[in-house]
Amino acid sequence: MSSDLSTSVSLRNRLVLILIGGAAILALLLFFAIRNYATQVAQQGQDNIISASVTSILDAAAIRDGIVEVDFPYASFSMLSTAFDDQIFYAIYQDDIFLSGYERLAIARVAARETDFKTVDYLGSQVRVVTASRTLIGKDKRTQVRVALAQTQDALSGTLTQISRNAAVFGASFFALATLLSFWATSNTIGQLNRLTNSVTRRGPQDLSPFHKPVPSEMLPLVTSLNSLMSRLDHSLKQSEDFIAEAAHRVRTPLATVRSYAEATLQRVDKEENRQAMRSMVRAIDESSRAAGQLLDHAMITFRADHLELQDVDLSALVHDLVERLKPIAEMKDLTLRLHSDTQVPYKGDAILLQNAVRNLLDNALKYSPSEGVIDIQVTAKPNIEIRVYDSGKGFPKDELDTLATRFKRGLNAEGTIGSGLGLTIAMDVAVAHKGMLRLSNKAEGGACASLLL
Amino acid sequence: MRIIVTLVIWMLPQLVLAQAWEDRRVFENESAEQTLRIISSTDTALFAPIIEDFLSKNTGVSVEYLVNGTAKIDQIFRADPDKFDLLISSAMDLQLKTANDGLALRLSDVAHPSWAQWRQSLFAFTSEPAAIVVNKAAFADHQLPRSRQELIEVLRARPDVFRGRVGTYDVRQSGLGYLFATQDARASETFWRLMEVMGALDIRLYCCSGDMIDDLSDGTIAVAYNVLGSYASVRVENEDQIEVILPSDFPTTMMRTALVSNDAPHPKAATEFVQHLIRLQSDHPKGVFLLPSLKTQDSDVDRATIPLEPALMTFLDNLKRRRFIEEWENAVIQK
Ligand SMILES: Nc1ncnc2c1ncn2[C@@H]1O[C@H](COP(=O)(O)OP(=O)(O)OP(=O)(O)O)[C@@H](O)[C@H]1O
Numbered sequence: 001m002s003s004d005l006s007t008s009v010s011l012r013n014r015l016v017l018i019l020i021g022g023a024a025i026l027a028l029l030l031f032f033a034i035r036n037y038a039t040q041v042a043q044q045g046q047d048n049i050i051s052a053s054v055t056s057i058l059d060a061a062a063i064r065d066g067i068v069e070v071d072f073p074y075a076s077f078s079m080l081s082t083a084f085d086d087q088i089f090y091a092i093y094q095d096d097i098f099l100s101g102y103e104r105l106a107i108a109r110v111a112a113r114e115t116d117f118k119t120v121d122y123l124g125s126q127v128r129v130v131t132a133s134r135t136l137i138g139k140d141k142r143t144q145v146r147v148a149l150a151q152t153q154d155a156l157s158g159t160l161t162q163i164s165r166n167a168a169v170f171g172a173s174f175f176a177l178a179t180l181l182s183f184w185a186t187s188n189t190i191g192q193l194n195r196l197t198n199s200v201t202r203r204g205p206q207d208l209s210p211f212h213k214p215v216p217s218e219m220l221p222l223v224t225s226l227n228s229l230m231s232r233l234d235h236s237l238k239q240s241e242d243f244i245a246e247a248a249h250r251v252r253t254p255l256a257t258v259r260s261y262a263e264a265t266l267q268r269v270d271k272e273e274n275r276q277a278m279r280s281m282v283r284a285i286d287e288s289s290r291a292a293g294q295l296l297d298h299a300m301i302t303f304r305a306d307h308l309e310l311q312d313v314d315l316s317a318l319v320h321d322l323v324e325r326l327k328p329i330a331e332m333k334d335l336t337l338r339l340h341s342d343t344q345v346p347y348k349g350d351a352i353l354l355q356n357a358v359r360n361l362l363d364n365a366l367k368y369s370p371s372e373g374v375i376d377i378q379v380t381a382k383p384n385i386e387i388r389v390y391d392s393g394k395g396f397p398k399d400e401l402d403t404l405a406t407r408f409k410r411g412l413n414a415e416g417t418i419g420s421g422l423g424l425t426i427a428m429d430v431a432v433a434h435k436g437m438l439r440l441s442n443k444a445e446g447g448a449c450a451s452l453l454l
Numbered sequence: 455m456r457i458i459v460t461l462v463i464w465m466l467p468q469l470v471l472a473q474a475w476e477d478r479r480v481f482e483n484e485s486a487e488q489t490l491r492i493i494s495s496t497d498t499a500l501f502a503p504i505i506e507d508f509l510s511k512n513t514g515v516s517v518e519y520l521v522n523g524t525a526k527i528d529q530i531f532r533a534d535p536d537k538f539d540l541l542i543s544s545a546m547d548l549q550l551k552t553a554n555d556g557l558a559l560r561l562s563d564v565a566h567p568s569w570a571q572w573r574q575s576l577f578a579f580t581s582e583p584a585a586i587v588v589n590k591a592a593f594a595d596h597q598l599p600r601s602r603q604e605l606i607e608v609l610r611a612r613p614d615v616f617r618g619r620v621g622t623y624d625v626r627q628s629g630l631g632y633l634f635a636t637q638d639a640r641a642s643e644t645f646w647r648l649m650e651v652m653g654a655l656d657i658r659l660y661c662c663s664g665d666m667i668d669d670l671s672d673g674t675i676a677v678a679y680n681v682l683g684s685y686a687s688v689r690v691e692n693e694d695q696i697e698v699i700l701p702s703d704f705p706t707t708m709m710r711t712a713l714v715s716n717d718a719p720h721p722k723a724a725t726e727f728v729q730h731l732i733r734l735q736s737d738h739p740k741g742v743f744l745l746p747s748l749k750t751q752d753s754d755v756d757r758a759t760i761p762l763e764p765a766l767m768t769f770l771d772n773l774k775r776r777r778f779i780e781e782w783e784n785a786v787i788q789k
């Protein structure tokens with residue numbers, strides 16, 4: 001069934017994809033956010049230390065005897081020591097005159113009390129330069145001392161690599177966790193659907209009762225419409241069965257009336273061609289009546305098969321009753337009915353259906369075997385529970401053996417006998433309803449053999 | 455000594471640099487394909503066994519060992535960094551600045567504790583304390599000073615004995631002398647008082663440790679301040695004459711360092727030499743490694759080792775140096 005339906009993307013895959021995709025995006029965002037933040041913090045840290053060093057150098061600047069001296073403390077550079085042994089470069093300017101340090105270090109013009117931060121290239125490596133200035137007031141003039149201090153960024157990038165690594169681990173584990181969670185959430189959600197599917201599949205083919213088990217609120221509409229669909233289906237099925245039964249019943253009664261009139265008329269008509277016509281009429285009526293009867297039975301069987309009522313039945317007794325009831329008809333045709341039965345064959349099944357099936361088999365045997373024949377009926381419990389009817393007639397037409405049990409199918413040998421082609425269908429439906437089967441065969445010495453294997 | 459220098463210059467006039475080396479020695483390997491040029495402040499006598507050991511293990515290399523004072527070799531090296539493979543010096547500050555200025559090659563495959571190397575380009579391989587070295591003759595029946603403070607007292611007690619017979623580095627000429635002086639000045643005011651006392655006693659100033667130790671051993675001077683004790687013991691033939699005193703107040707300890715030039719003609723062999731040096735200092739085979747090995751800086755005393763950090767460049771600053779020299783001259787050279 002499912003193969004006929006075209007499927008769009010699986011709900012599970014879609015859910016998993018959305019959740020995992022979301023987690024991946026979040027993890028990446030997280031990673032970059034952490035890294036970005038860490039970069040800022042680390043850069044801030046380096047800036048602070050360099051600024052402190054610059055301040056300590058500027059603090060040491062003084063004018064002595066009209067000459068600018070910058071007797072900065074050992075700690076100025078000492079505080080710049082890093083685990084990665086970063087290089088430091090500096091330059092001290094008085095106004096625009098180079099005083100000391102690295103002459104080629106670019107120095108920003110900064111106003112007093114201003115600090116300039118820059119990342120530049122110096123001697124082939126990236127350095128962070130902090131420039132600040134201080135105004136010194138001498139006896140007769142003011143002078144500005146500017147200090148630029150640069151440090152390479154090995155420690156910074158080392159820290160960043162480490163933080164990046166940690167952030168990556170953090171992001172990855174977040175992603176892994178989210179993925180696990182999304183798989184769990186998805187399978188949990190889909191599980192609800194699967195449970196419903198299972199309970200639909202597990203149902204018998206004719207079980208159209210509504211679902212009562214609790215379902216998640218999101219699935220309530222689906223289950224409700226499923227229930228209503230099934231109740232409508234159930235309703236219309238019952239209606240059509242009722243309709244067939246009703247129709248058959250309604251046809252049968254007037255047919256019986258018509259037949260009795262025709263029969264009466266036949267007695268009174270003398271002319272041979274009229275009698276012939278009347279006989280055909282009676283025959284047609286019989287045919288119709290039989291068909292109506294079989295249709296009614298068939299409808300009944302279809303209905304009961306849906307709601308099989310299993311009860312303890314003794315098959316031996318059941319068949320015995322039937323044989324007894326049919327004996328008068330058999331005697332009329334000079335046929336002998338022989339019942340071979342174990343004393344008791346207990347079985348759990350629907351007695352009415354089983355009766356109907358066996359009656360149809362017996363009916364066929366009576367109908368299709370020639371007079372003075374013998375019909376054997378066997379009821380066995382071992383090795384299988386089996387009811388077998390075989391006669392001494394010509395047997396089933398060989399070519400049609402496989403199709404005789406289909407609806408309205410009559411054999412070539414059935415010409416001239418009244419029948420509707422539903423007898424074997426009924427027998428088979430009953431067998432199938434009891435999880436058994438109907439087997440048709442011909443005996444070697446001739447004669448049809450129909451057996452109900454239950 | 456002079457004769458050797460003259461000889462070297464005379465014999466090798468084609469030498470690229472017509473430098474006046476204190477010493478120059480070529481250690482030949484017969485199958486050598488390259489000659490490693492090492493410029494160093496360490497006496498050849500102390501380094502020869504190390505180089506010979508290296509040559510025996512690296513037969514493809516010859517070594518040209520060039521010696522001069524710390525300040526000199528710094529100038530020479532900076533002028534032509536592409537003419538030398540290795541720079542070995544006891545002036546840690548100058549060495550660190552050279553490395554800081556990007557002139558030293560980063561050797562990623564040399565394993566060394568972080569406190570004994572800087573930027574993977576400057577490698578320390580000895581721990582040598584600055585000592586007070588005295589000629590015992592001058593202290594025949596007097597207590598030997600154990601600290602700077604005691605030295606001050608000793609000098610003040612017998613000025614007649616010590617006048618003109620105390621010596622130290624001329625910090626204007628010697629890089630190592632400048633390093634020791636600045637580190638001393640940083641550690642304690644006692645240094646300045648000592649300098650003033652020594653200055654008042656007509657201090658003799660030396661450019662190089664060699665001359666100072668020579669004068670000490672022949673009795674020209676009785677006290678030498680801030681000399682490398684280990685160095686003195688090796689140089690002086692008769693060790694009984696002198697006494698090496700590590701000041702108990704704060705022994706300033708220097709680490710001798712080596713770096714490979716960024717433009718070294720033979721960087722691979724130079725790197726191997728550094729590795730060799732580091733291996734020798736930790737194995738310390740007798741008769742080969744004559745210098746004292748690195749001391750781990752765990753104990754309190756060894757904390758006095760000058761750390762390898764950029765702060766070493768502080769006193770190399772022009773303004774700082776000018777001021778320090780001025781102060782030093784005021785203390786030492788009293789008119
Ligand atoms: N015992 C038998 N011997 C020979 N042929 C048989 C026998 N039983 C059934 N058949 C063949 O199988 C066909 C189908 O039988 P089935 O019972 O379904 O229909 P029917 O007997 O023709 O009609 P009805 O519905 O009235 O029973 C028959 O038409 C007949 O040709």
Ligand SMILES: [Mg+2]
Pocket residue numbers: 360363364419422423424
């Ligand atoms: Mg029949």
